Amino acid sequence: MATAAPKKQVKTATAAKPVLFSFPYRTKCIILCCICFLFYANSIGNKYALDDNITIVRNSYVQMGLSGIPKIMANDSYASYYKDMGGDPTNQLSGGRFRPLSEIVFAIEQSIFGDSDLLPGFRHLVNILAYMACVISIFYFLEKFLLRKIQWGSDMAFIAAVLFAIHPLHTEVVANIKSLDEILSILFIMLTFIFGLKYLEGKQTKHLLFGLGSFLFALLAKEYAVTLIFFIPFLFYLLEDKKPVEAVMASIPYVGVFLIYILLRLNAVGFHSKVISTNDILANPYLYATHIQKIATEWFVLGKYIVLLLFPYPLSSDYNYYQITYHNFTDITVLLSLVVYIGLLVWGIRLALKKSILSFAVFFFLLNIFMISNFVLDIGATMGERLVFHSSLGLVIILAYYLFKALSKQQLAVKRNVVIGVLSIIGVACLGETFVRNAQWYDDTTLFIHDAGVVPRSCLANNNASWGYLSLSERKENTIPQAQAFLDSAHKYSLRALHWNPKYEAAYLNLGGVFLHQDKLDSARYCWEMVAKLHPNHPSLKSKYALLSQFYFNDGIALGKNGKPRDGIDLMKKALVYDSANSDIWYNIGGAYFTIQKYDSAKYAWTKALQYKPDNTDAQRGLQALSQVKQ
Secondary structure (H helix, E strand, O other): OOOOOOOOOOOOOOOOOOOOOOOOOHHHHHHHHHHHHHHHHHHOOOOOOOOOHHHHHHHHHHHHHHHHHHHHHHHOOOHHHHHHOOOOOOOOOOOOOOHHHHHHHHHHHHHHHHHOOOHHHHHHHEEEEEHHHHHHHHHHHHHHHOOOOOOOOHHHHHHHHHHHHOHHHHHHHOOHHHHHHHHHHHHHHHHHHHHHHHHHOOOHHHHHHHHHHHHHHHHHHHHHHHHHHHHHHHHHHHHHHOOOOHHHHHHHHHHHHHHHHHHHHHHOOOOOOOOOOOEEEEEEEOOOOOOOHHHHHHHHHHHHHHHHHOOOOOOOOOOOOOOOOOOOOHHHHHHHHHHHHHHHHHHHHHHHHHOHHOOOHHHHHHHHHHOOOOOOOOOOOOOOOOHHHHHHHHHHHHHHHHHHHOOOOOOOHHHHHHHHHHHHHHHHHHHHHHHHHHHHHHHHHHHHHHHHHOOOOOOHHHHHHHHHHHHOOOOOOOOHHHHHHHHHHHHHHHHHHHHHOOOOOOOOHHHHHHHHHHHHHHHHHHHHHHHHHHHHOOOHHHHHHHHHHHHHHHHHHHHHOOOOOHHHHHHHHHHHHOOOOHHHHHHHHHHHHHHHHHHHHHHHHHHHHHHHOOOOOOHHHHHHHHHHOOO
């Protein structure tokens, strides 16, 4: 009996997900890298600015190169700077700062280039390359994991990565070399997610080890990675169909890494850390606020962050006291911010219960912005643009998601045209702002003078502008009118800074410098004596007093040459107040006394000159002349 021939099985092709941008993944990565370079290429020619000096130039451990790495791992990130400032190298900022990863990179760069003039440009290039890697890691995580199961997920991932790459608020992170810590933080956070999820899919040990290593690097880059204690199990719950208990159990190895980090941190900064300068308004911006005002103002700042994330203009490197005034809960802006964040929290919880991937974006925004809210940890500042670098990732994911949701009923061609049109408009605007802002980050002088116009009530910004104009006044190519104009501007901004903060020692330092250049020596002395009252051990005072002494001495010599030896003696005595062991000053005072025939005073002065410099031949000849006069 013949058997029927088996039926031929026909494979049914599954419908491919529609995409707007069908070019390969590698091409998209190249596009993202080109965008990053295009937006930040003009920062390569910049110098050091803002916190670069504290973190790199004045960081003795970084300057040691490779040999400084053990000290970097064993100390607070700002220990070297505080020691240089004559303060306690520990316990300066609440909770301490332990961010050795970027400092190790700086130390390696230092060992390669030394003090070469090429080093600042190379470090700016490293920031751009790290930013490229950061953006690519974000794109990979979004496309291959977070958004891969939803319609238009590949396009959403690409658009979100583009929006992140072009956001003008990131200029402080990329153009300021110090902020490499922010870039490395997100880079290794993304790698932790990627390798952690790969391990759950393939159970390859190497992926687990890479994930654990990435988590440790993320923690060493910046403390924000502590949020991964929540996000790792949360991602396992969202993307790997695990129950909450299973997700937590799968995260246990990462807890072990976190404990290792805690031990390293305790060794470097200790268990407890508190702010020493509690009476410094710059270290404690809520010093003059009531407890209610402090909390209300913190909510206001959180609302301001959202506004800046959506409308990033104008930008400033500083938002210090008194730019952001104290608020109360009767202010509509505070209440609105409070309502928005409560709404986001409730929305995120509801999304999480539905296992919506969008809940990850909401909580990534909320938890990271909570880290810099001042609610739990006092960050020593009111706000800062670089502080929302992490939170901006959650925002761009949400924006990309709802852009496609708004176009869900449109034809493919319409979708493509709308998306390209929107990106083009946003991209051109962001490119223009970023390009200009990069140029403003050229150096301290350029940055400070510009930003004082953006935040005119900030005592720090005004004082920084004063310092910038004072530096400009010292250029050798200046004409006298140009130098005077710069000094007038420096004087104006110093007074503005002191208006907002009458106890601002740095403003008194700059104002004293202005008076010194204007030959108003008694005014300069008053300013620097105010610094001595506010900060008796200020490391700049010794050099300032030596400079003041030299100016008094020079003016005294000039008066003596012009036939006014008595007036010259008065000025040189003022010089002695700040440099009493200067043999040359004593000698010239003796000469002035000799001229007016006060021989006993001349003898005393020349004897003191020889006391401090026994081989002072001029003083020796003076005493010989005195003996001849007596004879």
